[in-house]
Amino acid sequence: MDQILFSTREKLAADFGAVDTWVFDLDNTLYPHHANLWEQVDNRITTWIADYYGVDGLTARALQKYYYQRYGTSLRGLMVDEGLDPAGFLDFAHDIDHSRIEADPLLGTALRALPGRKLIFTSGTVNHALNIVRKLEITEHFGDVFDIVAADYLPKPAVETYDRFFGQHGVDPSRAAMFEDLSRNLIVPHARGMRTILVVPHAPGDILREDWELQGRYEPHVDYVTDDLPAFVDRLAEALAA
Template identity: 35%
Template sequence: MLAELRHVRNWVFDLDNTLYPASANLFAHVDRRMRDYVARLIGCGPEEAHRIQKHYFFAHGTTLSGLMAEHGVDPHDFLDYVHDIEMEALERNEPLAAAIARLPGRKLVFTNGDAPYAARVLERLGLSESFEAVHDIHATAYRPKPDPTAYRGLCDAYDLAPEASLFVEDMARNLKPAKAIGMTTVWVNNGSEQPPDCTDRTFIDYTTNDIAQWLHDILETDI
């Protein structure tokens, strides 16, 4: 393993567009159902619903957070609706499962989705047994990444020392609070949507477009 990663004992992974490639386009189905939910809630057309949805996403961290703040939406109702999608786009990823199994220490998922949805995704990917726990949006008290309290809550919940932890994420902005508390950061730059005004990358330690390959590379590197 790379010498500079010998300190890592906690491996924390985002879920969507991180443990599977953005090219699978799974989240597009979730995105579409978010748009439909907004349209039905507000009583507007699909184009306006899409605009509102993205405004909430960029301004509040998630569409759900915006809807809760502005419309008092029940998070369970929203998440049940938007996550009611088929998973055929996902395939088992044996190389990723093998790499995660070889990592020294603890492995967790940290997602702005919910645990039932995460369980379905992990099962399709062949990763159901790969992680100790899923820290989801309910566990953050609906204060999603990149809210700094979500990261502190994760560390407190599982007794993680940030300086011994590494966080992998496809949304670059979500790595900034992790770096601020001492985590090592890995950006999966595989084409997922980024806020147009978030161009700072100084808080990113490593960048890859394929997390399975990156993990295999660091595990095979001699020191």
């Protein structure tokens, strides 16, 4: 259930009135979970690992998830353990079909009405982000993309990566809010003073996610939860304009 529906305009204005920077994760946040783009990326990573190690799909999958859970991304694990050059891996992983994403005029209108700058903070690449925002037709609303390359390949939830992001973009965390689909990635932002919004799937049974990825909505570092990003941003913009 979308928590914002139970919040008055006054509460929203009080919680978000000082925010001048809105930070959005990319995958499963800016586009709905049911588009299942991440399933394509996930499968391509499995294929890449199988080819790299010369193993079967099940073994590759086990290695992939080991790296993901230990290092935050499979790429980071391969870089640490194998000294991998990341460029070819990233190009292969993000070579996906974007036809599942359609233009989202409601999100575009809501972003336009939301005062302040908007940034994308992703563990993917700039090109991956641009391909998605172009399909959503919301490119114009974002000032920049902080990607895995800008993070020196150290993914969220590493503290150093948030600090690098804040410094590079001059973000005052006490005047910023973050939208993210993984609860653990909101721990550091909340501790630094950001308002945090967890974006959850509308129907979890229809998507490919691991159980731990769908947990954490009731943790104290999550200020708000929504299963409808356009509606959330629209109501928030309306409250701030009142």
